[in-house]
Amino acid sequence: MKKGNMLIAQSGGPSMVINQSLAGAVLKARELRQVGKIYGALHGIQGILDEDFIDLRKETRATIEKVATTPSSALGSVRRKPTTEDCAAIFQVLRKLEVVYFFYIGGNDSAETVHIINEEAIKAQYDIHCFHIPKTIDNDLRANDHTPGYGSAAKFVASAIQGDDLDNRALGGVKIDVIMGRNAGFLTAAAALAKNDEDDGPHLIYLPERPFSITRFVKDVKSVMKLYGRCVIAVSEGIADRRGVPIIAKYTREVDSHGNVQLSGTGALGDLLAGTLKGKAGIGRVRADTFGYLQRSFPGIVSESDASEARAVGANAVTAAVVDGLSSGSIAIKRKPTKKYAVKFVPVALHDVARETRHMPDEFINREGNHVTDAFISYARPLVGPLTPCARFSQLRK
């Protein structure tokens, strides 16, 4: 129950609910007399290095609540992995500001950043509490049942596929939708939540967890076309061949500072797959859309459970560090084994969530590797909540 100042920042890709976590942490901290000043660093650790802060005690509760329901990272974000020299510079700034509580909201790269800072702080004998607050639409943090940001992005994807499947019913042909998710297929798999009737799309789902073969893809599409006269496909941007080379990596060379190939913000993969179907499969009408950044930032498309859980992980991280006095960690979401959906929030070690990613378990993927199982649907449905109701004429339902 140490007294001192606090600093919080956001890192990595934005989400629909990352500001809920920020609001949860800040509002909880404002309740605790151990916490002095509350600095918000702009653009993650870059803002610490540049001494670029705002005072989060100055914002009204009303403003914080409005920011909480706003997409994207309100403090700005960054993709930067700190070096040993960065850490020394960061500690110089933090010591000057008398910061003893450090919170960093982000995905596995961000957890790695907190892990590095924590290890370096121990070496430097700087007594600072370092906490990671989870966020990732990819849902790929280890030690978590699921992660804040996933449910809302999954709601966007399922809604988009629901509408797009109706669009495809109207005009026919093949529609390919490319969905985010570098290494984990959870977000792409959420497309399956759009399916109600037997002949509804998505008819095929391709995930990074299974090797992607063009030959097999063409065969799958032809057999769906034969069955329904149309085909809606959800495909992960991260699909890779048998040797693990991303399909899109064969056509692009751009990498970010964590060494990752650029997959989002380009329509190349969709166009490549559409071109293949037009060529090899001889299908006339083939269209491809890449959902892109809308999946993480479309205002108002929010899962209620996702929003409240995102709020809770922020508050729980502050409680763990300030009230319980834990020196470092992350807050994981664990599902209770109850019939009605319920979760608990558990502090876990940084090295349990940092860097490596979690993948879709085998029981969530069908044997053919081109769709999901009922087990996945049961897992994902409560995270997303109800979709906008859509209806068809009774005479047209099979």
Next chain:
Amino acid sequence: MKKGNMLIAQSGGPSMVINQSLAGAVLKARELRQVGKIYGALHGIQGILDEDFIDLRKETRATIEKVATTPSSALGSVRRKPTTEDCAAIFQVLRKLEVVYFFYIGGNDSAETVHIINEEAIKAQYDIHCFHIPKTIDNDLRANDHTPGYGSAAKFVASAIQGDDLDNRALGGVKIDVIMGRNAGFLTAAAALAKNDEDDGPHLIYLPERPFSITRFVKDVKSVMKLYGRCVIAVSEGIADRRGVPIIAKYTREVDSHGNVQLSGTGALGDLLAGTLKGKAGIGRVRADTFGYLQRSFPGIVSESDASEARAVGANAVTAAVVDGLSSGSIAIKRKPTKKYAVKFVPVALHDVARETRHMPDEFINREGNHVTDAFISYARPLVGPLTPCARFSQLRK
């Protein structure tokens, strides 16, 4: 006040509210004792040629209301321009069914279809009432202040840009968003509705109404980057060079049955523009998203005025044909010159809306040809209605 059967169908690209027009027409017809059977032809005129119908008296009011709020064309759609032979075959089917009221919901190509059928019916001395019911997210029908479908698609675009601009604030760089609209820039222009603060995006808007120059584009982006350190760009899929050649047409050759080049369902234009900025302008982080079919089919993103007007044009077309006995026409939306937004529905001749498209008037486009004017904002705001509120910290607003 002739007694007889009615046939209705949908054609062209789906929209969020095309089923409202269907519901409006069918529910109005069910009130009128002059109307006998109500056939819904599947996939437009293709369903007439194939004698593929459903009975729209069989569906409950509750189902029709649920279908009304569902995106896409519930009866299926088609892109087919009827030949003289098609018309003869169509009349053979319609005479057999004793259809004297024909309604076709769609855009300018669909209005052309109704125009052709009406002219051929006159030649064939077939006494049938032929009505077009307007629908197009492009907002490019002549004789209309605006068209059903536009307000909801514009709401999707404005919302998407609002979220995407916040996303770009977080991570910086250049973001290009490619928006639908073959010849008319109305939908792309709606991106401007996302802008509240002076430094909000979209910072640049490129429309098909002004020749697109790569040199000018690079110069514009560089100057926005200098001003704000980031840049969000809304660009129409239909931008063309000084000679009128679509920029994307230089890279694709696919055409539909009305002779139009494929612009949607591909990320090629966005990738081309992003590649240009990375190369010629030397900008590091450049991303491009193509909003694609989500603009016309995302469930739940609906403008209230759009939904109610779409319902009303359907009902008004039935009244014009059945009650007022007009032999052919379309229903146009005219804005009343009142301070508070209000419209009236006016029957107009088919040749006044068929085929040719309406463009953004000069007073809606800024002098530089890279953004819209306040006059456009005043025009579009009531068609779209309020967006999801978004907020930023007070200390970060300029």
